[in-house]
Amino acid sequence: MTGWYTASVLALAPDATARTAAQRLGLDRWSDLGFVDRCAWGRCSGSAPQPYATVVALESPPAASCSCPSRKVPCKHALSLLLLLGRGEVPRAAREPSYASAWLGARDRGREGQTPPPTPSGDPEAAARRRAARTKRVTAGLEELERWLGDQVRGGLAALERAGYAHFDAIAARMVDAQAPGVASVLRAVPGELVGPGWPDRVLEALGGLHLLVQAHQRLDALPADLAATVRSRVGYPVAKDAVLAEPAVADRWWAVGAVDTVEYQLTTRRVWLRGLTTGRWAMWLTFAPPGQSLDSTLGPGLVFDGELHFYPGRGQHRALLGAGQVSADSAGVEGPAWGQTVAEVQAAFAELVAADPWSTRMPALVEGQVRPDRGRGPSWRLNDRDGGQVELRGLAGEPWPLLAQSVSGPVVIVGEWDGRSLRPLSTLTGDRVLTGIAA
Amino acid sequence: MTGWPELVTIALLGTDRRPVPPDLPAGWGGADPVRSDPATRVLDLAARHRIAARAGARIHRASPEPPGPMPEHPPAPTAATGVLDGLLARPMPRLVDAWLGACVSAEFSLPPGYWTPLAGLASRSTAYDRRLLGAALGPPGRWFLARNPQWTRLAAAASEAVSAALPPPAPAPDPGPASSPPAAPAVTPEGVRRQPDLLFAAPTPWPEDVLDAGLEALALGHLSGAALRSFAVRLGAELPLAAYGRLIRAAEATLHDQATPLVQRRMRREGFVAAEELVWTRIEIRDGFAATAPRRQRSVIPALIG
Numbered sequence: 071m072t073g074w075y076t077a078s079v080l081a082l083a084p085d086a087t088a089r090t091a092a093q094r095l096g097l098d099r100w101s102d103l104g105f106v107d108r109c110a111w112g113r114c115s116g117s118a119p120q121p122y123a124t125v126v127a128l129e130s131p132p133a134a135s136c137s138c139p140s141r142k143v144p145c146k147h148a149l150s151l152l153l154l155l156g157r158g159e160v161p162r163a164a165r166e167p168s169y170a171s172a173w174l175g176a177r178d179r180g181r182e183g184q185t186p187p188p189t190p191s192g193d194p195e196a197a198a199r200r201r202a203a204r205t206k207r208v209t210a211g212l213e214e215l216e217r218w219l220g221d222q223v224r225g226g227l228a229a230l231e232r233a234g235y236a237h238f239d240a241i242a243a244r245m246v247d248a249q250a251p252g253v254a255s256v257l258r259a260v261p262g263e264l265v266g267p268g269w270p271d272r273v274l275e276a277l278g279g280l281h282l283l284v285q286a287h288q289r290l291d292a293l294p295a296d297l298a299a300t301v302r303s304r305v306g307y308p309v310a311k312d313a314v315l316a317e318p319a320v321a322d323r324w325w326a327v328g329a330v331d332t333v334e335y336q337l338t339t340r341r342v343w344l345r346g347l348t349t350g351r352w353a354m355w356l357t358f359a360p361p362g363q364s365l366d367s368t369l370g371p372g373l374v375f376d377g378e379l380h381f382y383p384g385r386g387q388h389r390a391l392l393g394a395g396q397v398s399a400d401s402a403g404v405e406g407p408a409w410g411q412t413v414a415e416v417q418a419a420f421a422e423l424v425a426a427d428p429w430s431t432r433m434p435a436l437v438e439g440q441v442r443p444d445r446g447r448g449p450s451w452r453l454n455d456r457d458g459g460q461v462e463l464r465g466l467a468g469e470p471w472p473l474l475a476q477s478v479s480g481p482v483v484i485v486g487e488w489d490g491r492s493l494r495p496l497s498t499l500t501g502d503r504v505l506t507g508i509a510a
Numbered sequence: 511m512t513g514w515p516e517l518v519t520i521a522l523l524g525t526d527r528r529p530v531p532p533d534l535p536a537g538w539g540g541a542d543p544v545r546s547d548p549a550t551r552v553l554d555l556a557a558r559h560r561i562a563a564r565a566g567a568r569i570h571r572a573s574p575e576p577p578g579p580m581p582e583h584p585p586a587p588t589a590a591t592g593v594l595d596g597l598l599a600r601p602m603p604r605l606v607d608a609w610l611g612a613c614v615s616a617e618f619s620l621p622p623g624y625w626t627p628l629a630g631l632a633s634r635s636t637a638y639d640r641r642l643l644g645a646a647l648g649p650p651g652r653w654f655l656a657r658n659p660q661w662t663r664l665a666a667a668a669s670e671a672v673s674a675a676l677p678p679p680a681p682a683p684d685p686g687p688a689s690s691p692p693a694a695p696a697v698t699p700e701g702v703r704r705q706p707d708l709l710f711a712a713p714t715p716w717p718e719d720v721l722d723a724g725l726e727a728l729a730l731g732h733l734s735g736a737a738l739r740s741f742a743v744r745l746g747a748e749l750p751l752a753a754y755g756r757l758i759r760a761a762e763a764t765l766h767d768q769a770t771p772l773v774q775r776r777m778r779r780e781g782f783v784a785a786e787e788l789v790w791t792r793i794e795i796r797d798g799f800a801a802t803a804p805r806r807q808r809s810v811i812p813a814l815i816g
Contacts, residue, residue, distance in 0.1 A: 098809075278555070
């Protein structure tokens with residue numbers, strides 16, 4: 071059965087142990103295997119006397135039920151079942167067994183109790199009134215923000231060091247009320263800049279960026295359409311998916327080369343960076359997961375989306391929605407290492423991005439070089455490129471010894487996020503493979 | 511006004527306390543809107559600086575470093591590293607050493623992706639053979655170890671073994687037909703039945719009757735609890751690979767014996783499962799490095815129904 075590629079299934083694993091354990095459960099451990107359109111099932115023998123009964127609902131993301139004692143979600147049996155399904159080793163059946171029906175029925179009954187979301191109104195006049203009302207609320211909110219920004223500078227930023235998170239949370243909440251969630255997000259990040267040497271510089275830059283955004287919003291009607299779209303995006307105006315899907319598509323084989331997960335207020339967000347194998351264009355695919363739910367693993371590092379992407383409007387915009395196309399694990403023909411740039415080339419590209427979108431804080435990059443520990447300036451890591459350019463590596467969850475291992479004998483191509491001063495490594499490219507284990 | 515540092519100082523103190531000079535910072539250039547409010551002017555300049563700093567950040571430069579040493583052998587094949595992935599999920603020093611030994615014997619090297627996890631394991635436990643690790647790492651891997659101060663001892667041990675020009679110890683050969691007289695005292699089947707651990711003192715290759723006596727220790731419930739587990743693990747680590755089928759048949763005979771109570775069969779099954787898993791892993795290690803390995807079918811220790 072297509073769609074359940076090994077990489078995407080393994081991406082569902084809660085940890086590396088589950089991932090490895092699932093791969094070790096071969097077909098010889100399973101019995102009573104089968105699948106229909108909505109689910110797959112089987113019994114897996116283990117150390118217990120009775121085989122474990124496993125059912126997986128074939129949704130995105132999939133849900134699973136297993137009689138094993140593991141508390142991991144999904145467990146290794148569910149992962150193994152999906153792997154077998156992806157390899158075509160699970161036969162199609164006429165109907166599911168009773169234990170699968172019982173579990174699916176219980177799930178369906180639980181879902182029926184939920185209220186479906188309200189469908190948007192089809193009245194264009196009403197929609198226009200709502201848009202105008204929103205713009206009015208946002209404008210009022212940003213005027214309040216401008217006064218607040220001025221107050222901080224008039225009174226002196228020195229007071230912020232002791233003000234705490236509450237000082238920023240209050241104005242951020244006001245921005246949420248004003249329907250400017252993008253601005254609220256930036257404000258909530260400012261307290262994190264109050265730590266460490268050089269904080270006044272960072273904070274003043276952050277406040278300057280917000281001030282520029284307010285100024286741009288005040289002149290929204292006078293801006294070029296694409297810049298106006300960027301400003302709206304930064305403020306946090308929603309963009310309907312239908313509108314994005316109506317944008318002209320860009321067709322290519324899009325190779326997922328890196329991903330990063332962030333958590334804010336219990337909402338997990340995954341940024342998957344895609345590189346067009348023909349166009350060389352960058353794209354970002356975003357998925358979200360509320361607490362207790364898995365992220366959509368349709369497209370993860372190493373997989374290729376052969377199809378169309380629809381980009382969100384705005385200058386320097388990377389975010390895109392998947393249009394018509396297929397996901398596969400086929401990255402044959404890719405020449406990853408040929409793409410590696412020097413530090414200077416990446417910085418030049420970032421300068422172009424900032425010129426297009428002054429609020430850009432990061433950019434995907436492929437940098438080729440050698441990774442070395444820099445013990446002379448405290449415990450830090452750097453990348454040295456072939457021209458002698460050097461950049462600090464930041465944002466790693468652990469020390470990048472695996473990165474060093476890959477670059478001992480020669481340069482390696484690193485996929486990362488560039489912020490103008492440092493690189494956050496996400497993965498490396500070796501031939502046609504994406505390697506994501508870069509920190510320990 | 512000299513520039514950004516002065517602007518930051520003004521902002522830090524507050525425009526109510528520190529006036530903003532009327533002229534633009536030197537080198538900033540460009541016309542800026544006339545602002546009556548000093549705070550707004552500071553924010554304008556901060557916005558301008560923010561863009562310039564991000565877009566025009568200076569790149570540090572340094573002399574290119576020479577690369578580290580090159581590997582002497584090709585990396586281990588995918589079939590072999592797939593087995594290593596499984597070993598690292600639940601590391602057992604004996605099996606990891608078996609893998610490293612097979613790797614060195616087959617003249618492959620440990621791929622860079624495994625240097626960090628194995629260095630972590632070997633640096634925390636002397637149960638791992640550091641000589642084997644050093645040999646499998648090769649010159650680039652040993653260079654890598656030396657870069658981490660936490661691996662200093664490990665790096666020294668790995669390099670010392672190699673620099674002493676001692677060949678790495680060969681992995682325990684899978685005993686074929688007996689070809690040399692045993693050097694240890696004779697171990698009898700009766701002795702093994704009384705004391706199962708005597709099996710491991712028997713000279714290799716184990717005579718069939720001695721091996722069968724050892725398998726009886728699992729089949730007849732002579733051991734239980736930790737002793738059973740320990741015996742099963744050691745049996746799995748040392749059983750000749752050619753005797754895999756014998757182990758499975760002993761398991762089947764035991765677990766299908768309806769005359770034995772279910773609860774007892776359940777306990778004995780644990781021992782067989784533990785032993786089988788280890789033997790199969792050793793088979794996978796051997797086959798992983800073979801140029802053309804036969805496609806083997808793993809046997810399943812029967813489940814207990816009812």
